[in-house]
Amino acid sequence: MFTGIYYGSYKKGREIIWLTGMALFGIFSAEAFSGYMLPWGQMSYWAAQVITNLFGGIPVIGDALVIWIRGDYLVADATLTRFFMLHVLLLPLAIIMLIAIHFYSLRFPHVNNQDSEELDFDVEAKKYLEGNKVESKVVPFWPVFLSKDFFVVGVALTVVFYLVCFHFDFAMDPINFDPANNMKTPAHIYPEWYFLWSYEVLRGFFFDVAGIAAMDIGLAAFGFANVIFMLLPFLDRNTMHVAPAHKRPAFFIWFWLLLIDMIVLTVYGKLPPTGANAWVGFGAALTFIVLFIALPIITKMEAKCLGGEK
Amino acid sequence: MRELKILAVVAFFTALVYWGVEPFAHSQMHPHVAPADFDFARGDLAYTKEVSQKAEELHTKAKDELKKLEQANAEKSKIADAQKQVASAQKEAVAAQENLVKITKFWKELEPIRTMKGDATKGAETFMAAGCIGCHGVASQSMPAPMDDATASASFGVVPPDLSNAGAIYDKTYLAALIKEPTKALRVEHKYNETKPHPMIQFFGTGGDLNQEIADIVAYLQSIAPIKQLDDKQVYADACQRCHDMKYDKVFSNTDKKALEAYMGTIPPDLSIIVRARSNEYLSTFINNPQKQLAGTSMPRVGLNEKAQNQVINYMEKVGDRKKAEREDLGYKLIGYMVLFTLLAYAWKVKIWKEVH
Numbered sequence: 203m204f205t206g207i208y209y210g211s212y213k214k215g216r217e218i219i220w221l222t223g224m225a226l227f228g229i230f231s232a233e234a235f236s237g238y239m240l241p242w243g244q245m246s247y248w249a250a251q252v253i254t255n256l257f258g259g260i261p262v263i264g265d266a267l268v269i270w271i272r273g274d275y276l277v278a279d280a281t282l283t284r285f286f287m288l289h290v291l292l293l294p295l296a297i298i299m300l301i302a303i304h305f306y307s308l309r310f311p312h313v314n315n316q317d318s319e320e321l322d323f324d325v326e327a328k329k330y331l332e333g334n335k336v337e338s339k340v341v342p343f344w345p346v347f348l349s350k351d352f353f354v355v356g357v358a359l360t361v362v363f364y365l366v367c368f369h370f371d372f373a374m375d376p377i378n379f380d381p382a383n384n385m386k387t388p389a390h391i392y393p394e395w396y397f398l399w400s401y402e403v404l405r406g407f408f409f410d411v412a413g414i415a416a417m418d419i420g421l422a423a424f425g426f427a428n429v430i431f432m433l434l435p436f437l438d439r440n441t442m443h444v445a446p447a448h449k450r451p452a453f454f455i456w457f458w459l460l461l462i463d464m465i466v467l468t469v470y471g472k473l474p475p476t477g478a479n480a481w482v483g484f485g486a487a488l489t490f491i492v493l494f495i496a497l498p499i500i501t502k503m504e505a506k507c508l509g510g511e512k
Numbered sequence: 513m514r515e516l517k518i519l520a521v522v523a524f525f526t527a528l529v530y531w532g533v534e535p536f537a538h539s540q541m542h543p544h545v546a547p548a549d550f551d552f553a554r555g556d557l558a559y560t561k562e563v564s565q566k567a568e569e570l571h572t573k574a575k576d577e578l579k580k581l582e583q584a585n586a587e588k589s590k591i592a593d594a595q596k597q598v599a600s601a602q603k604e605a606v607a608a609q610e611n612l613v614k615i616t617k618f619w620k621e622l623e624p625i626r627t628m629k630g631d632a633t634k635g636a637e638t639f640m641a642a643g644c645i646g647c648h649g650v651a652s653q654s655m656p657a658p659m660d661d662a663t664a665s666a667s668f669g670v671v672p673p674d675l676s677n678a679g680a681i682y683d684k685t686y687l688a689a690l691i692k693e694p695t696k697a698l699r700v701e702h703k704y705n706e707t708k709p710h711p712m713i714q715f716f717g718t719g720g721d722l723n724q725e726i727a728d729i730v731a732y733l734q735s736i737a738p739i740k741q742l743d744d745k746q747v748y749a750d751a752c753q754r755c756h757d758m759k760y761d762k763v764f765s766n767t768d769k770k771a772l773e774a775y776m777g778t779i780p781p782d783l784s785i786i787v788r789a790r791s792n793e794y795l796s797t798f799i800n801n802p803q804k805q806l807a808g809t810s811m812p813r814v815g816l817n818e819k820a821q822n823q824v825i826n827y828m829e830k831v832g833d834r835k836k837a838e839r840e841d842l843g844y845k846l847i848g849y850m851v852l853f854t855l856l857a858y859a860w861k862v863k864i865w866k867e868v869h
Contacts, residue, residue, distance in 0.1 A: 336867075336869060350865075353854065379785050379789035465529055465532070469536070472537040472541075473537055
């Protein structure tokens with residue numbers, strides 16, 4: 203995703219690829235979350251308790267919605283069976299469909315490249331088919347593109363099998379081997395690593411502001427964080443100019459700030475939110491939101507600058 | 513090579529995140545505790561001292577906080593809260609200090625036993641005279657338990673242990689301490705007092721020198737302990753099975769569950785996959801002194817010597833991760849296959865891309 207952002211691959215005709223990709227990201231998150239619950243260990247259970255509880259923050263229908271999702275007043279057997287169904291059937295089906303749309307939408311604007319060079323794909327493809335394989339700037343998906351992937355998958359699977367067979371606990375939370383117990387809250391509750399950044403945005407706002415409860419501010423920020431990436435093509439106001447970040451000075455700084463901020467959010471999302479940690483979390487969550495508010499302004503200025511040069 | 517540069521950047525940030533959410537975060541969440549100490553007198557003193565120091569530190573901190581508030585002319589309610597905090601911290605610190613004095617005295621009085629030579633024959637007599645077999649069985653000496661499991665559960669909350677192997681698996685000094693004052697050795701003083709006494713009665717002696725008599729009993733227990741090495745499962749059965757189930761090995765506690773719950777405050781957890789839920793380091797410090805990892809827990813310190821404790825952990829590992837050998841064997845095959853696959857894929861990739869570049 204960050205590669206896509208860095209090279210500006212989300213705009214100028216490629217918006218649909220970005221949108222379907224983000225939809226895939228969202229649905230994969232749901233797939234991961236529903237699967238994480240299935241071992242029914244302590245962390246599975248309490249993570250499910252916390253996350254389903256979030257829906258209670260939605261105005262008017264919140265409380266009823268939580269019960270509807272859980273199928274019970276608290277996370278229980280009914281929740282487990284429906285999450286199992288979601289994990290093995292409904293969500294995978296949705297994922298397959300979305301992947302098809304995602305790939306199909308790539309066929310129109312075609313892929314971006316490291317220099318964001320605009321190519322006439324029909325001309326290049328013709329060159330390739332005529333035998334000018336070296337001169338042509340495109341390659342066919344099969345076998346040329348995939349042959350690289352086979353190699354990369356081979357390397358990745360070697361590492362995966364090593365970890366699974368000899369260090370299965372390399373990134374596993376031991377506490378999830380304690381069976382779920384709704385009478386015993388674990389000392390620390392946190393999601394898996396890929397959700398930590400948005401979890402930290404949620405709990406970063408830990409004090410009430412002007413009579414609005416901390417919980418509600420957090421929820422609003424959390425909602426913001428989860429849709430804002432989807433809107434990226436529309437927040438980048440320099441719509442006509444596709445270039446890698448190192449050729450866009452202001453965007454370049456914005457990009458690295460965002461990356462560092464997300465790493466800070468991820469790490470502090472796991473640490474206990476006490477003392478100085480709470481303030482670092484607050485700062486990082488605020489920075490995250492400010493960065494996205496600033497993006498249209500930065501890119502608009504960039505567009506003006508470029509316009510002035512021309 | 514631009515691709516390699518990009519790969520290096522990605523690898524760097526991935527490694528940074530991994531370090532942050534795994535080793536770093538876990539070191540922050542699970543503070544380090546002193547390693548297991550099988551010299552129970554020394555370990556106990558060190559731990560009690562640490563608790564007392566920590567309570568004192570909290571007390572000082574609370575006092576500083578109060579001073580700051582007073583200097584800043586804070587609201588009255590805030591100052592009152594801080595005063596309450598100081599009072600409770602002070603109470604804790606005083607209690608911890610008193611406890612330290614008591615524990616120091618306890619081990620000091622026991623000190624002579626550590627060098628004393630016990631007489632097993634005399635110990636056997638004292639053992640009978642002291643009434644140990646009123647509750648305990650010693651099956652290897654054809655002294656069966658005086659009650660069946662159900663009656664024993666109802667009377668004591670937990671079935672008292674058979675003492676046939678006690679001399680082999682429990683530390684000598686620990687046994688002496690246990691006979692002299694069970695709640696101190698077990699570290700369950702927070703649960704029992706005069707109005708709610710521990711089911712094992714303190715040994716006050718049969719008239720002679722108390723320390724000598726205790727040393728004799730310990731010598732007797734050691735003399736009847738089997739010379740042959742006990743197997744891991746047997747050590748577990750002697751030390752843990754009266755309270756804990758191990759259902760993956762079809763081994764269940766012989767105490768009645770209801771009585772046990774009333775006695776411990778909760779049903780002690782099944783230990784089938786405890787080696788996965790807790791690290792080896794945690795288990796070794798926890799079994800050595802449960803309070804160290806989980807202050808206030810009702811699990812007693814059982815006083816296993818180093819060898820017996822390792823045997824118990826070994827057994828838990830065998831049950832909790834019983835497919836380890838199979839998994840590792842399969843691991844070599846899988847990795848071998850993938851390495852071969854990767855090499856072939858690379859050769860293929862080079863061949864195809866030669867035409868394109």
